[in-house]
Amino acid sequence: MxxxxxxxxxxxxxxxxxxxxxxxxxxxxxxxxxxxxxxxxxxxxxxxxxxxxxxxxxxxxxxxxxxxxxAPVSIADLKDLTNARVLLEREVLRLSMEYGDDKWEADILASYHRMDRLQTRLGAHYYFDEEWARLHGAFHRSLVCACKSPVLLDMRLHLFDRANRYRRMSSQFRTKWRPKDVEHKAIMDATLDREPEALDLIGRHIRETTENVIEFAGHLFVQDEVTASVV
Amino acid sequence: MxxxxxxxxxxxxxxxxxxxxxxxxxxxxxxxxxxxxxxxxxxxxxxxxxxxxxxxxxxxxxxxxxxxxxAPVSIADLKDLTNARVLLEREVLRLSMEYGDDKWEADILASYHRMDRLQTRLGAHYYFDEEWARLHGAFHRSLVCACKSPVLLDMRLHLFDRANRYRRMSSQFRTKWRPKDVEHKAIMDATLDREPEALDLIGRHIRETTENVIEFAGHLFVQDEVTASVV
DNA sequence: ATCCAGTAGATTTGCGAAATTTTTCCTGTC
DNA sequence: GACAGGAAAAATTTCGCAAATCTACTGGAT
Incomplete structure:
Protein backbone atom coordinates (compact mmCIF):
# COMPACT_ATOMS: atom_id res chain seq x y z
CA MET A 1 0.00 0.00 0.00
CA ALA A 71 -18.29 -7.69 -14.14
CA PRO A 72 -21.02 -10.35 -14.20
CA VAL A 73 -20.67 -13.69 -12.44
CA SER A 74 -21.36 -17.10 -13.92
CA ILE A 75 -20.76 -20.73 -13.07
CA ALA A 76 -18.60 -21.10 -16.16
CA ASP A 77 -16.44 -18.19 -15.04
CA LEU A 78 -16.10 -19.55 -11.51
CA LYS A 79 -15.07 -23.00 -12.76
CA ASP A 80 -12.59 -21.48 -15.19
CA LEU A 81 -11.19 -19.30 -12.42
CA THR A 82 -10.87 -22.32 -10.16
CA ASN A 83 -8.91 -24.40 -12.66
CA ALA A 84 -6.54 -21.53 -13.34
CA ARG A 85 -6.08 -20.95 -9.63
CA VAL A 86 -5.21 -24.57 -8.96
CA LEU A 87 -2.57 -24.47 -11.68
CA LEU A 88 -0.97 -21.29 -10.38
CA GLU A 89 -1.32 -21.98 -6.68
CA ARG A 90 0.33 -25.38 -7.00
CA GLU A 91 3.24 -23.85 -8.87
CA VAL A 92 3.91 -20.96 -6.51
CA LEU A 93 3.58 -23.28 -3.51
CA ARG A 94 6.02 -25.74 -5.09
CA LEU A 95 8.52 -22.97 -5.71
CA SER A 96 8.07 -21.52 -2.25
CA MET A 97 8.73 -24.89 -0.66
CA GLU A 98 11.92 -25.04 -2.70
CA TYR A 99 13.19 -21.54 -1.97
CA GLY A 100 11.56 -20.73 1.38
CA ASP A 101 13.86 -19.77 4.25
CA ASP A 102 13.46 -19.37 8.02
CA LYS A 103 11.73 -16.03 7.76
CA TRP A 104 9.20 -17.51 5.35
CA GLU A 105 8.39 -20.30 7.80
CA ALA A 106 8.05 -17.88 10.68
CA ASP A 107 5.68 -15.66 8.68
CA ILE A 108 3.48 -18.62 7.83
CA LEU A 109 3.20 -19.64 11.49
CA ALA A 110 2.47 -16.06 12.52
CA SER A 111 -0.22 -15.41 9.94
CA TYR A 112 -1.85 -18.78 10.62
CA HIS A 113 -1.95 -17.98 14.28
CA ARG A 114 -3.59 -14.62 13.67
CA MET A 115 -6.24 -16.20 11.44
CA ASP A 116 -6.84 -19.10 13.82
CA ARG A 117 -7.25 -16.88 16.86
CA LEU A 118 -9.85 -14.67 15.20
CA GLN A 119 -11.66 -17.76 13.93
CA THR A 120 -11.86 -19.20 17.43
CA ARG A 121 -13.11 -15.90 18.77
CA LEU A 122 -15.80 -15.50 16.10
CA GLY A 123 -17.02 -19.09 16.14
CA ALA A 124 -19.15 -20.30 13.25
CA HIS A 125 -19.70 -16.83 11.87
CA TYR A 126 -16.12 -16.25 10.83
CA TYR A 127 -17.13 -16.76 7.23
CA PHE A 128 -18.96 -13.42 7.09
CA ASP A 129 -16.25 -11.39 8.70
CA GLU A 130 -14.28 -8.76 6.75
CA GLU A 131 -11.26 -8.99 9.00
CA TRP A 132 -11.14 -12.78 8.81
CA ALA A 133 -11.25 -12.55 5.02
CA ARG A 134 -8.20 -10.29 5.16
CA LEU A 135 -6.29 -12.59 7.50
CA HIS A 136 -7.28 -15.60 5.42
CA GLY A 137 -5.90 -13.88 2.34
CA ALA A 138 -2.72 -12.96 4.21
CA PHE A 139 -2.22 -16.56 5.35
CA HIS A 140 -2.53 -17.94 1.84
CA ARG A 141 -0.17 -15.26 0.57
CA SER A 142 2.39 -16.07 3.22
CA LEU A 143 2.44 -19.69 2.06
CA VAL A 144 3.51 -18.79 -1.47
CA CYS A 145 5.36 -15.49 -1.21
CA ALA A 146 8.80 -17.13 -1.22
CA CYS A 147 8.43 -18.35 -4.80
CA LYS A 148 10.62 -15.55 -6.21
CA SER A 149 8.25 -14.90 -9.11
CA PRO A 150 6.54 -11.49 -9.09
CA VAL A 151 4.74 -12.38 -12.32
CA LEU A 152 3.15 -15.53 -10.92
CA LEU A 153 2.36 -13.84 -7.60
CA ASP A 154 0.56 -10.97 -9.32
CA MET A 155 -1.55 -13.32 -11.40
CA ARG A 156 -2.27 -15.49 -8.38
CA LEU A 157 -3.41 -12.52 -6.31
CA HIS A 158 -5.57 -11.29 -9.15
CA LEU A 159 -7.35 -14.64 -9.44
CA PHE A 160 -7.61 -14.97 -5.67
CA ASP A 161 -9.43 -11.64 -5.45
CA ARG A 162 -11.80 -12.51 -8.25
CA ALA A 163 -12.61 -15.84 -6.66
CA ASN A 164 -13.09 -14.18 -3.31
CA ARG A 165 -15.99 -12.24 -4.76
CA TYR A 166 -17.80 -15.53 -5.38
CA ARG A 167 -16.99 -16.79 -1.90
CA ARG A 168 -18.45 -13.67 -0.31
CA MET A 169 -21.58 -13.89 -2.43
CA SER A 170 -22.15 -17.39 -1.13
CA SER A 171 -21.40 -16.72 2.53
CA GLN A 172 -24.86 -15.42 3.39
CA PHE A 173 -26.50 -18.58 2.03
CA ARG A 174 -24.21 -21.02 3.69
CA THR A 175 -25.69 -23.48 6.14
CA LYS A 176 -22.86 -25.98 6.48
CA TRP A 177 -19.88 -25.11 8.63
CA ARG A 178 -16.82 -26.93 9.69
CA PRO A 179 -16.74 -26.96 13.51
CA LYS A 180 -12.99 -26.48 13.49
CA ASP A 181 -10.82 -25.57 10.58
CA VAL A 182 -8.41 -28.44 10.04
CA GLU A 183 -7.72 -27.89 6.35
CA HIS A 184 -5.54 -24.83 6.70
CA LYS A 185 -3.58 -26.48 9.49
CA ALA A 186 -2.94 -29.54 7.36
CA ILE A 187 -1.83 -27.41 4.42
CA MET A 188 0.53 -25.43 6.64
CA ASP A 189 2.07 -28.49 8.24
CA ALA A 190 2.63 -30.25 4.94
CA THR A 191 4.12 -27.07 3.47
CA LEU A 192 6.54 -26.49 6.33
CA ASP A 193 7.60 -30.15 6.16
CA ARG A 194 8.20 -29.77 2.42
CA GLU A 195 5.89 -32.68 1.70
CA PRO A 196 4.83 -32.84 -1.96
CA GLU A 197 1.37 -33.75 -0.67
CA ALA A 198 0.91 -30.05 0.15
CA LEU A 199 0.33 -29.36 -3.53
CA ASP A 200 -2.61 -31.76 -3.67
CA LEU A 201 -3.99 -30.40 -0.42
CA ILE A 202 -4.00 -26.83 -1.66
CA GLY A 203 -5.59 -27.90 -4.93
CA ARG A 204 -8.32 -29.82 -3.14
CA HIS A 205 -8.84 -26.90 -0.76
CA ILE A 206 -9.54 -24.56 -3.68
CA ARG A 207 -11.83 -27.01 -5.47
CA GLU A 208 -13.82 -27.78 -2.33
CA THR A 209 -14.40 -24.12 -1.66
CA THR A 210 -15.68 -23.73 -5.20
CA GLU A 211 -18.00 -26.69 -4.86
CA ASN A 212 -19.47 -25.21 -1.71
CA VAL A 213 -19.96 -21.86 -3.38
CA ILE A 214 -21.83 -23.47 -6.26
CA GLU A 215 -23.91 -25.59 -3.88
CA PHE A 216 -25.08 -22.64 -1.82
CA ALA A 217 -25.10 -19.76 -4.26
CA GLY A 218 -25.23 -21.35 -7.69
CA HIS A 219 -28.78 -20.11 -8.14
CA LEU A 220 -27.47 -16.54 -8.12
CA PHE A 221 -25.25 -17.00 -11.14
CA VAL A 222 -25.96 -16.90 -14.81
CA GLN A 223 -25.55 -20.39 -16.17
CA ASP A 224 -24.42 -20.13 -19.77
CA GLU A 225 -22.97 -16.68 -19.98
CA VAL A 226 -19.27 -16.61 -20.51
CA THR A 227 -17.36 -13.49 -19.62
CA ALA A 228 -16.13 -12.12 -22.90
CA SER A 229 -12.39 -11.96 -23.30
CA VAL A 230 -10.99 -9.09 -25.26
CA VAL A 231 -9.31 -10.91 -28.15
CA MET B 1 -11.13 -5.56 -32.29
CA ALA B 71 7.98 -0.41 -17.75
CA PRO B 72 11.68 -1.17 -17.40
CA VAL B 73 13.25 -4.37 -18.68
CA SER B 74 15.59 -6.65 -16.79
CA ILE B 75 17.04 -10.10 -17.11
CA ALA B 76 15.28 -11.14 -13.91
CA ASP B 77 11.94 -10.00 -15.34
CA LEU B 78 12.52 -11.81 -18.62
CA LYS B 79 13.43 -15.06 -16.87
CA ASP B 80 10.43 -14.77 -14.58
CA LEU B 81 8.19 -14.08 -17.56
CA THR B 82 9.63 -17.08 -19.38
CA ASN B 83 8.98 -19.51 -16.54
CA ALA B 84 5.42 -18.27 -16.18
CA ARG B 85 4.86 -18.53 -19.92
CA VAL B 86 6.08 -22.12 -20.05
CA LEU B 87 3.71 -23.07 -17.26
CA LEU B 88 0.71 -21.45 -18.92
CA GLU B 89 1.51 -22.34 -22.49
CA ARG B 90 1.91 -26.02 -21.64
CA GLU B 91 -1.43 -26.04 -19.88
CA VAL B 92 -3.45 -24.30 -22.59
CA LEU B 93 -1.82 -26.47 -25.25
CA ARG B 94 -2.63 -29.61 -23.26
CA LEU B 95 -6.25 -28.54 -22.92
CA SER B 96 -6.50 -27.55 -26.57
CA MET B 97 -5.19 -30.95 -27.65
CA GLU B 98 -7.89 -32.50 -25.49
CA TYR B 99 -10.79 -30.33 -26.64
CA GLY B 100 -9.71 -29.25 -30.13
CA ASP B 101 -12.04 -30.07 -33.01
CA ASP B 102 -11.77 -30.03 -36.81
CA LYS B 103 -12.10 -26.28 -37.07
CA TRP B 104 -9.27 -25.85 -34.58
CA GLU B 105 -7.01 -28.08 -36.66
CA ALA B 106 -7.90 -26.27 -39.85
CA ASP B 107 -7.16 -22.87 -38.27
CA ILE B 108 -3.75 -24.07 -37.12
CA LEU B 109 -2.83 -25.25 -40.62
CA ALA B 110 -4.09 -22.03 -42.16
CA SER B 111 -2.26 -19.69 -39.78
CA TYR B 112 0.94 -21.74 -40.05
CA HIS B 113 0.75 -21.50 -43.81
CA ARG B 114 0.32 -17.73 -43.70
CA MET B 115 3.31 -17.35 -41.39
CA ASP B 116 5.46 -19.78 -43.36
CA ARG B 117 4.74 -18.11 -46.70
CA LEU B 118 5.69 -14.68 -45.45
CA GLN B 119 8.81 -16.09 -43.85
CA THR B 120 9.90 -17.67 -47.13
CA ARG B 121 9.23 -14.41 -48.95
CA LEU B 122 11.18 -12.29 -46.47
CA GLY B 123 14.13 -14.62 -46.07
CA ALA B 124 16.44 -14.16 -43.10
CA HIS B 125 15.04 -10.77 -42.22
CA TYR B 126 11.63 -12.05 -41.15
CA TYR B 127 12.61 -11.46 -37.56
CA PHE B 128 12.40 -7.68 -37.95
CA ASP B 129 9.07 -7.64 -39.72
CA GLU B 130 5.95 -6.24 -38.08
CA GLU B 131 3.60 -8.32 -40.16
CA TRP B 132 5.51 -11.52 -39.46
CA ALA B 133 5.33 -10.76 -35.74
CA ARG B 134 1.56 -10.52 -36.07
CA LEU B 135 1.27 -13.77 -38.01
CA HIS B 136 3.62 -15.49 -35.57
CA GLY B 137 1.42 -14.37 -32.71
CA ALA B 138 -1.68 -15.55 -34.55
CA PHE B 139 -0.13 -18.98 -35.17
CA HIS B 140 0.72 -19.48 -31.53
CA ARG B 141 -2.74 -18.33 -30.54
CA SER B 142 -4.37 -20.73 -32.95
CA LEU B 143 -2.54 -23.63 -31.29
CA VAL B 144 -4.06 -22.96 -27.90
CA CYS B 145 -7.37 -21.22 -28.53
CA ALA B 146 -9.39 -24.42 -28.16
CA CYS B 147 -8.58 -24.75 -24.46
CA LYS B 148 -11.98 -23.39 -23.37
CA SER B 149 -10.46 -21.19 -20.68
CA PRO B 150 -10.83 -17.43 -21.24
CA VAL B 151 -8.97 -16.77 -18.01
CA LEU B 152 -5.88 -18.74 -19.02
CA LEU B 153 -5.98 -17.37 -22.57
CA ASP B 154 -6.07 -13.78 -21.33
CA MET B 155 -3.12 -14.34 -19.03
CA ARG B 156 -1.22 -16.18 -21.75
CA LEU B 157 -1.74 -13.37 -24.26
CA HIS B 158 -0.69 -10.81 -21.69
CA LEU B 159 2.59 -12.61 -21.02
CA PHE B 160 3.15 -13.27 -24.72
CA ASP B 161 2.92 -9.55 -25.47
CA ARG B 162 5.26 -8.63 -22.64
CA ALA B 163 7.80 -11.20 -23.81
CA ASN B 164 7.45 -10.01 -27.37
CA ARG B 165 8.82 -6.65 -26.32
CA TYR B 166 12.05 -8.36 -25.31
CA ARG B 167 12.18 -10.32 -28.56
CA ARG B 168 11.85 -7.15 -30.61
CA MET B 169 14.51 -5.40 -28.59
CA SER B 170 16.92 -8.19 -29.44
CA SER B 171 16.07 -8.51 -33.12
CA GLN B 172 18.33 -5.69 -34.25
CA PHE B 173 21.35 -7.25 -32.56
CA ARG B 174 20.76 -10.75 -33.79
CA THR B 175 23.42 -12.37 -35.91
CA LYS B 176 22.38 -16.02 -35.78
CA TRP B 177 19.46 -17.14 -37.92
CA ARG B 178 17.86 -20.42 -38.62
CA PRO B 179 17.97 -20.99 -42.38
CA LYS B 180 14.57 -22.60 -42.28
CA ASP B 181 12.15 -22.60 -39.42
CA VAL B 182 11.63 -26.21 -38.43
CA GLU B 183 10.60 -25.64 -34.83
CA HIS B 184 7.13 -24.30 -35.50
CA LYS B 185 6.48 -27.09 -37.98
CA ALA B 186 7.49 -29.70 -35.41
CA ILE B 187 5.30 -28.12 -32.76
CA MET B 188 2.35 -28.02 -35.12
CA ASP B 189 2.73 -31.64 -36.23
CA ALA B 190 3.05 -32.95 -32.70
CA THR B 191 0.05 -30.88 -31.63
CA LEU B 192 -2.19 -32.07 -34.45
CA ASP B 193 -1.15 -35.68 -33.72
CA ARG B 194 -2.02 -35.15 -30.06
CA GLU B 195 1.46 -36.26 -29.04
CA PRO B 196 2.29 -35.32 -25.44
CA GLU B 197 5.75 -34.42 -26.71
CA ALA B 198 4.21 -31.21 -28.07
CA LEU B 199 4.18 -29.81 -24.55
CA ASP B 200 7.92 -30.23 -24.20
CA LEU B 201 8.51 -28.81 -27.65
CA ILE B 202 6.57 -25.64 -26.91
CA GLY B 203 8.34 -25.25 -23.59
CA ARG B 204 11.74 -25.64 -25.20
CA HIS B 205 10.72 -23.24 -27.98
CA ILE B 206 9.96 -20.53 -25.44
CA ARG B 207 13.11 -21.11 -23.43
CA GLU B 208 15.34 -21.12 -26.50
CA THR B 209 13.91 -17.85 -27.68
CA THR B 210 14.62 -16.36 -24.28
CA GLU B 211 18.20 -17.65 -24.30
CA ASN B 212 18.77 -16.06 -27.68
CA VAL B 213 17.33 -12.77 -26.50
CA ILE B 214 19.67 -12.74 -23.50
CA GLU B 215 22.65 -13.73 -25.64
CA PHE B 216 22.15 -10.91 -28.15
CA ALA B 217 20.54 -8.17 -26.11
CA GLY B 218 21.38 -8.98 -22.51
CA HIS B 219 23.69 -5.99 -22.39
CA LEU B 220 20.68 -3.70 -22.83
CA PHE B 221 18.94 -4.84 -19.68
CA VAL B 222 19.33 -3.89 -16.08
CA GLN B 223 20.79 -6.83 -14.22
CA ASP B 224 19.53 -6.69 -10.67
CA GLU B 225 16.46 -4.56 -10.88
CA VAL B 226 13.26 -6.42 -10.28
CA THR B 227 10.03 -4.94 -11.52
CA ALA B 228 8.14 -4.01 -8.41
CA SER B 229 4.85 -5.78 -7.91
CA VAL B 230 2.07 -3.81 -6.34
CA VAL B 231 1.39 -5.85 -3.23
C1' DA C 1 -52.18 -4.09 -32.96
C1' DT C 2 -47.43 -3.76 -34.66
C1' DC C 3 -43.60 -1.64 -36.53
C1' DC C 4 -40.72 2.15 -37.94
C1' DA C 5 -39.03 6.85 -37.59
C1' DG C 6 -38.03 11.15 -35.34
C1' DT C 7 -37.35 13.74 -31.33
C1' DA C 8 -36.46 14.81 -26.33
C1' DG C 9 -33.95 13.44 -22.36
C1' DA C 10 -30.25 11.27 -20.13
C1' DT C 11 -25.49 9.67 -20.14
C1' DT C 12 -21.00 9.39 -21.59
C1' DT C 13 -16.83 11.38 -23.70
C1' DG C 14 -13.43 14.99 -24.60
C1' DC C 15 -11.14 19.34 -23.59
C1' DG C 16 -8.36 23.00 -21.53
C1' DA C 17 -7.81 25.75 -17.48
C1' DA C 18 -6.90 25.86 -12.27
C1' DA C 19 -4.81 23.66 -8.18
C1' DT C 20 -1.36 20.76 -6.13
C1' DT C 21 2.92 18.57 -6.01
C1' DT C 22 7.65 17.74 -7.37
C1' DT C 23 11.93 19.25 -9.22
C1' DT C 24 15.46 22.53 -10.03
C1' DC C 25 18.35 26.08 -9.08
C1' DC C 26 19.97 29.95 -6.61
C1' DT C 27 21.61 31.96 -2.28
C1' DG C 28 23.59 32.29 2.27
C1' DT C 29 25.95 30.07 5.94
C1' DC C 30 29.19 26.83 8.29
C1' DG D 1 34.15 23.80 -0.81
C1' DA D 2 29.98 21.61 0.82
C1' DC D 3 25.42 21.71 2.58
C1' DA D 4 20.93 23.17 4.01
C1' DG D 5 16.91 26.48 3.09
C1' DG D 6 13.79 28.45 0.09
C1' DA D 7 11.71 30.33 -3.95
C1' DA D 8 10.81 29.94 -8.92
C1' DA D 9 9.77 26.69 -12.67
C1' DA D 10 8.02 22.55 -14.56
C1' DA D 11 5.15 18.74 -14.46
C1' DT D 12 1.28 16.23 -12.77
C1' DT D 13 -3.35 15.80 -10.98
C1' DT D 14 -7.96 17.43 -10.57
C1' DC D 15 -12.10 19.75 -11.86
C1' DG D 16 -16.40 21.47 -14.28
C1' DC D 17 -18.38 22.33 -18.59
C1' DA D 18 -19.45 21.70 -23.65
C1' DA D 19 -20.02 18.42 -27.41
C1' DA D 20 -21.09 13.89 -29.01
C1' DT D 21 -23.59 9.72 -28.38
C1' DC D 22 -26.98 6.60 -26.89
C1' DT D 23 -31.76 5.35 -24.90
C1' DA D 24 -36.52 5.83 -24.46
C1' DC D 25 -40.67 7.61 -25.73
C1' DT D 26 -44.15 9.53 -28.59
C1' DG D 27 -46.69 9.69 -32.85
C1' DG D 28 -48.03 8.18 -37.22
C1' DA D 29 -48.44 4.83 -40.97
C1' DT D 30 -49.25 0.05 -42.53
Missing amino acids: KTKGETRASDVHTRMRADILSCELKPGDKLRFEALKDRYDVSFSTLREALARLSAESLVVSEGQRGFVV | KTKGETRASDVHTRMRADILSCELKPGDKLRFEALKDRYDVSFSTLREALARLSAESLVVSEGQRGFVV
Missing part, protein backbone atom coordinates in the same frame (compact mmCIF):
# COMPACT_ATOMS: atom_id res chain seq x y z
CA LYS A 2 1.23 3.45 -0.80
CA THR A 3 1.22 5.59 2.30
CA LYS A 4 2.58 8.81 0.91
CA GLY A 5 2.06 9.35 -2.80
CA GLU A 6 -1.58 8.35 -2.78
CA THR A 7 -3.40 10.17 -5.53
CA ARG A 8 -7.11 10.80 -5.50
CA ALA A 9 -7.59 8.51 -8.49
CA SER A 10 -5.75 5.54 -7.02
CA ASP A 11 -7.67 6.03 -3.80
CA VAL A 12 -10.99 5.84 -5.63
CA HIS A 13 -9.67 2.83 -7.51
CA THR A 14 -8.86 1.10 -4.24
CA ARG A 15 -12.22 1.90 -2.68
CA MET A 16 -14.25 0.87 -5.72
CA ARG A 17 -12.21 -2.29 -5.98
CA ALA A 18 -13.01 -3.14 -2.38
CA ASP A 19 -16.70 -2.38 -2.94
CA ILE A 20 -16.82 -4.67 -5.96
CA LEU A 21 -14.94 -7.52 -4.25
CA SER A 22 -17.19 -7.27 -1.20
CA CYS A 23 -20.24 -7.19 -3.49
CA GLU A 24 -21.42 -3.85 -2.20
CA LEU A 25 -21.48 -3.05 -5.88
CA LYS A 26 -23.28 -6.12 -7.20
CA PRO A 27 -22.33 -8.03 -10.36
CA GLY A 28 -24.15 -6.63 -13.36
CA ASP A 29 -24.81 -3.27 -11.72
CA LYS A 30 -24.73 -0.37 -14.10
CA LEU A 31 -22.15 2.17 -12.98
CA ARG A 32 -23.58 5.61 -13.65
CA PHE A 33 -21.13 8.47 -13.39
CA GLU A 34 -23.55 10.80 -11.65
CA ALA A 35 -24.21 8.32 -8.85
CA LEU A 36 -20.55 7.36 -8.49
CA LYS A 37 -19.49 10.99 -8.43
CA ASP A 38 -21.81 11.43 -5.49
CA ARG A 39 -20.73 8.23 -3.75
CA TYR A 40 -16.98 8.79 -3.90
CA ASP A 41 -17.02 12.59 -4.09
CA VAL A 42 -14.77 13.01 -7.12
CA SER A 43 -15.08 14.37 -10.63
CA PHE A 44 -15.81 12.68 -13.95
CA SER A 45 -12.21 12.40 -15.12
CA THR A 46 -10.98 10.93 -11.86
CA LEU A 47 -13.73 8.33 -11.91
CA ARG A 48 -12.97 7.54 -15.49
CA GLU A 49 -9.36 6.77 -14.64
CA ALA A 50 -10.36 4.45 -11.80
CA LEU A 51 -12.87 2.67 -14.05
CA ALA A 52 -10.25 2.25 -16.76
CA ARG A 53 -7.96 0.53 -14.23
CA LEU A 54 -10.74 -1.73 -12.97
CA SER A 55 -11.66 -2.51 -16.54
CA ALA A 56 -8.12 -3.71 -17.24
CA GLU A 57 -8.41 -5.91 -14.15
CA SER A 58 -11.68 -7.33 -15.53
CA LEU A 59 -13.59 -6.30 -12.43
CA VAL A 60 -15.76 -4.01 -14.53
CA VAL A 61 -16.53 -4.33 -18.22
CA SER A 62 -16.96 -1.41 -20.58
CA GLU A 63 -19.62 -1.69 -23.22
CA GLY A 64 -18.30 0.46 -26.03
CA GLN A 65 -19.83 3.88 -25.59
CA ARG A 66 -22.57 2.68 -23.30
CA GLY A 67 -20.76 3.03 -20.01
CA PHE A 68 -19.46 0.57 -17.45
CA VAL A 69 -20.97 -2.42 -15.66
CA VAL A 70 -19.70 -4.45 -12.70
CA LYS B 2 -13.97 -3.15 -31.86
CA THR B 3 -14.95 -1.69 -35.20
CA LYS B 4 -17.84 0.48 -34.14
CA GLY B 5 -17.77 1.55 -30.53
CA GLU B 6 -14.15 2.68 -30.63
CA THR B 7 -13.65 5.53 -28.22
CA ARG B 8 -10.81 8.00 -28.46
CA ALA B 9 -9.33 6.74 -25.22
CA SER B 10 -9.27 3.09 -26.20
CA ASP B 11 -7.77 4.09 -29.54
CA VAL B 12 -4.92 5.92 -27.82
CA HIS B 13 -4.55 2.97 -25.49
CA THR B 14 -4.17 0.65 -28.48
CA ARG B 15 -1.67 2.88 -30.24
CA MET B 16 0.45 3.48 -27.16
CA ARG B 17 0.37 -0.20 -26.40
CA ALA B 18 1.67 -0.96 -29.87
CA ASP B 19 4.36 1.69 -29.53
CA ILE B 20 5.51 0.24 -26.23
CA LEU B 21 5.51 -3.36 -27.46
CA SER B 22 7.41 -2.39 -30.59
CA CYS B 23 9.85 -0.41 -28.45
CA GLU B 24 9.17 2.86 -30.20
CA LEU B 25 8.63 4.06 -26.67
CA LYS B 26 11.69 2.61 -24.98
CA PRO B 27 11.75 0.93 -21.59
CA GLY B 28 12.42 3.46 -18.84
CA ASP B 29 11.32 6.41 -20.96
CA LYS B 30 9.61 9.12 -18.97
CA LEU B 31 6.14 9.73 -20.38
CA ARG B 32 5.53 13.47 -20.23
CA PHE B 33 1.98 14.55 -20.82
CA GLU B 34 2.90 17.54 -22.93
CA ALA B 35 4.89 15.42 -25.36
CA LEU B 36 2.30 12.64 -25.49
CA LYS B 37 -0.50 15.12 -26.02
CA ASP B 38 1.41 16.34 -29.03
CA ARG B 39 2.25 12.85 -30.30
CA TYR B 40 -1.24 11.36 -30.12
CA ASP B 41 -3.21 14.58 -30.44
CA VAL B 42 -5.48 14.14 -27.44
CA SER B 43 -6.12 15.88 -24.15
CA PHE B 44 -4.83 15.27 -20.64
CA SER B 45 -7.79 13.28 -19.38
CA THR B 46 -7.88 11.00 -22.38
CA LEU B 47 -4.17 10.28 -22.05
CA ARG B 48 -4.58 9.67 -18.37
CA GLU B 49 -7.22 7.02 -19.00
CA ALA B 50 -5.01 5.23 -21.50
CA LEU B 51 -2.06 5.37 -19.12
CA ALA B 52 -4.18 4.00 -16.30
CA ARG B 53 -5.09 1.02 -18.48
CA LEU B 54 -1.49 0.41 -19.50
CA SER B 55 -0.48 0.73 -15.88
CA ALA B 56 -2.89 -2.04 -14.91
CA GLU B 57 -1.32 -4.16 -17.67
CA SER B 58 2.13 -3.42 -16.21
CA LEU B 59 3.35 -1.97 -19.48
CA VAL B 60 3.88 1.37 -17.79
CA VAL B 61 4.52 2.01 -14.11
CA SER B 62 3.19 4.98 -12.19
CA GLU B 63 5.41 6.46 -9.53
CA GLY B 64 2.98 8.01 -7.09
CA GLN B 65 2.60 11.65 -8.05
CA ARG B 66 5.71 11.68 -10.18
CA GLY B 67 4.14 10.64 -13.46
CA PHE B 68 4.44 7.57 -15.65
CA VAL B 69 7.38 5.62 -17.06
CA VAL B 70 7.52 2.85 -19.66
